[in-house]
Amino acid sequence: MIYDEPRFLPGGDRYVTVEFGNEMNLELNFLAQGLATALAQNGTKGVVETAPCFASLLVHYEPNDIRFADLVAELRALIDSLGPSEDIELDSRLFYFETMYLDPWTKECIADYCAKITEKEYDPDFVARINGLEDRHQLVRVHSGSEYWVASLGFWPGLPFLQPLDPRAMITCPKYNPPRTWTPQGTVGMGGSASAIYPVATPGGYQLFGRTPVPIWDTEKRFDVFDGNIVLFRPGDRIKFVPVTQAEYEAAEAKIDAGSYVYNMVDYQRFSVRNYHRWIATVDKDERF
Amino acid sequence: MLEIVKPGLETSIQDYPGRIGFWNQGFPPSGPMDSWSFRLANLLVGNAAGAPGLEAQYMGPTIKLQGDSVIAVTGADMKPTLDGEPMAIWQSVAVKAGQTLVLGPARLGARGYLAVAGGIDAPQWLGSASTFHKASVGGLDGHASQAGQLLPVRAAQGTPGRRVKAGRQPAIAADRKWLVEAVPGPNDDWIDAAGHERFLATEWKLEARSDRTGYRLEGPDWTFTEKATDKPPENGSDASNIVDQGYPLGAINLCGQKPIILVHDGPSMGGFICPYTVPSAAFWKLGQSKPNDHYRFKSISVDEAQALARTLDEICSDDSIE
Known part of the structure; x- marks a missing residue:
């Protein structure tokens, strides 16, 4: 549910969690990101940083500059001034990522898991089956059919938790049990209703079905698009996975290795919750691509 | 310069308060686990309280000093020695180029801190020198200190013989x-x-x-x-x-x-x-x-x-x- 009044939950001496509800719902994330943006624009004294998650916003504050009770009062006033979530508009960059679905590298990773840990169905077939899709090829059409919303980042620095913006691309699946000991860098996968890209090779638990060569982690400052940061994404970005062949994947990878790769990103759009609502009201959510 | 002769169990460059402002991209702050001892070590040698220093865990490093300087060791009691002679902790000490500082196993507590006048001259990664070795970020090269590594130190004058006043250092639980x-x-x-x-x-x-x-x-x-x-x-x-x-x-x-x-x-x-x-x-x-x-x-x-x-x-x- 979405709470009538957000809850303000203390976390030690320096944090407060603003909880907007208790479900996975893009609306709650829009509220969290809307509040984060409003706090940044307002320049509220004592707010050190914020971190949106699916249904809440974590606020890190400096207690020497603002008392807990005063911060809660400020947050309440800001939330009231935001008005209904309909009015929220957020700057949103859109990244196009070459992605090879059903690629040999995640296939090898899955085979290694089956050999060393436990037998399981090939992830794309499993995810297609439990979501009532025809086959793995329809999974590719469905998954690549939507833009994805960066709801939050975590688990590993720079790892984006993504929700499809198009309800026709909404699918769900359980995570691995037990988890994997390794996952190739750039793997695209999902668990629950969230998709993710693995920034570097790490353990993990998501079902795997594709890989992108495009770096989202850069400690060597090789690409200007990172703007001095180590991780690419910020909350409120969008990603579109563009299916490519292995030859196209490798061509992009060669450019990345040479440092000549050009990120396909556009940065002129604002995400309007009102326009988004207007559009999804016209969409038959049971349709599949 | 500090030359790492033996790295100890996991000796890393940290600063205080660490890498703040990137929690929404999944970056933890890192920084010293015991910032009380860490800050006092820096103040003893005349640094700003948060300047980059070393955190040693459980088993301390062996370090050869490449220049005359003033250092301070605080935190866990790692029974430090300078050229084999016991060195006082919780106070600033003058050291000479060529001397060897050995921090042993932590007898009382778990983490020892070494500050050097001027602070370690490590690059800033997202505004902090703190090592987050799990993601290969921070410190000199993203990792804990390695044998043979040279840690540059910023030029500064420290004053030896400064001590932490009685009752101002953390009371590490001897009974655990x-x-x-x-x-x-x-x-x-x-x-x-x-x-x-x-x-x-x-x-x-x-x-x-x-x-x-x-x-x-x-x-x-x-x-x-x-x-x-x-x-x-x-x-x-x-x-x-x-x-x-x-x-x-x-x-x-x-x-x-x-x-x-x-x-x-x-x-x-x-x-x-x-x-x-x-x-x-x-x-x-x-x-x-x-x-x-x-x-x-x-x-x-x-x-x-x-x-x-x-x-x-x-x-x-x-x-x-x-």
């Missing part, structure tokens, strides 16, 4: 039993009254599988309120599962029945509840405890936790040096 403050929340209402009582009455044991990302505690099972069982399915199937949320630094995160205190290199978010949060003024106790140490938790309010932090900040100032 700690009373650790904890503030209820953010998810305290998921635990029932008996569960809270049990949490506060239990002597929790710190497990060996604990590091700068998380401190795992051994103790009794938790019991929950209805909130933990009567919830939408996307919260997850376990009683301790919640829709993924941001984690406060110091959160006591409940994974199934296993409490894990999330510390300086820990995760920024996840799908488990945090019934309590250890406040910043108590982080040093975590930093100085070893596996098999015991914790009792004392519930305090947000106001009390903030008062403790103010007191600690006052202690970590030049007023504590003589």
